[in-house]
Amino acid sequence: MSASYRSENHARAAIVDAARRMNALGINSGRAGNVSLRWNRGAQDGLLLTPSALAYDAMTADDLVWLPVAVPAAEAPDDEQPLRADGARRPSSEWRLHRDLYASRGDAGAIVHAHAPFATTLACLPRIHARGIPAFHYMIAVAGGDDIRCARYATFGTAELSAAARDALAQRRACLLAQHGLVALGASLEAALELAVELEGLARMYWQALQVGEPALVDAREMERVHARFGRYRPDADAPG
Numbered sequence: 212m213s214a215s216y217r218s219e220n221h222a223r224a225a226i227v228d229a230a231r232r233m234n235a236l237g238i239n240s241g242r243a244g245n246v247s248l249r250w251n252r253g254a255q256d257g258l259l260l261t262p263s264a265l266a267y268d269a270m271t272a273d274d275l276v277w278l279p280v281a282v283p284a285a286e287a288p289d290d291e292q293p294l295r296a297d298g299a300r301r302p303s304s305e306w307r308l309h310r311d312l313y314a315s316r317g318d319a320g321a322i323v324h325a326h327a328p329f330a331t332t333l334a335c336l337p338r339i340h341a342r343g344i345p346a347f348h349y350m351i352a353v354a355g356g357d358d359i360r361c362a363r364y365a366t367f368g369t370a371e372l373s374a375a376a377r378d379a380l381a382q383r384r385a386c387l388l389a390q391h392g393l394v395a396l397g398a399s400l401e402a403a404l405e406l407a408v409e410l411e412g413l414a415r416m417y418w419q420a421l422q423v424g425e426p427a428l429v430d431a432r433e434m435e436r437v438h439a440r441f442g443r444y445r446p447d448a449d450a451p452g
């Protein structure tokens with residue numbers, strides 16, 4: 212899957228716009244976070260990704276980096292060495308997370324990684340590490356299941372973090388990252404950004420509920436009904452791969 216932009220430059224502009232909106236919407240701040248779009252060049256599967264440590268306001272389409280999804284074993288870099296890139300900028304330090312998710316998730320057309328305040332607050336709690344955000348609200352279904360998992364902690368930019376996120380995203384399109392933030396997958400940049408905003412809203416509500424008591428949960432049977440209806444309510448949000 213490659214998004215239907217008229218040209219790579221249009222795709223690059225859309226990524227910069229999505230990255231800026233991520234901050235404007237309050238789900239990220241400063242230079243944290245990163246955004247990517249699946250973008251194949253001819254027969255070569257790849258992705259376009261925001262560069263590392265560059266302010267989004269200063270970022271232009273030319274600053275984005277294209278990377279291949281498949282890396283020959285001999286060229287696989289260590290954690291510190293950015294993958295061979297075609298631009299002047301270094302790719303995001305989370306290039307491996309994005310690359311590995313595109314490699315394992317055919318349903319991902321775009322990925323948003325943000326240090327969203329409420330999602331990240333929850334991702335620091337042992338109860339969330341153990342059980343994720345449970346179905347305290349039926350809209351938990353938006354991420355594809357009956358909970359939103361929290362990927363085990365791993366150092367940013369490492370293969371361990373990719374593996375932890377991949378596990379937490381099984382049959383889901385969004386997850387938390389312990390002591391770090393959130394990841395949202397979408398068929399498009401719009402969908403990934405919207406899901407990141409929805410997850411942050413759910414995290415905020417769950418955090419608020421925890422301030423005043425122990426939230427009641429929607430039971431598994433009722434969540435089945437919710438999922439069955441979800442296909443009609445949000446046909447764009449099919450069961451994740």
Ligand code: 13P
Nearest residue numbers: 243244245263264303304
């Ligand atoms: P980059 O600027 O390298 O993308 O890093 C931001 C970040 O959030 C790392 O997790």
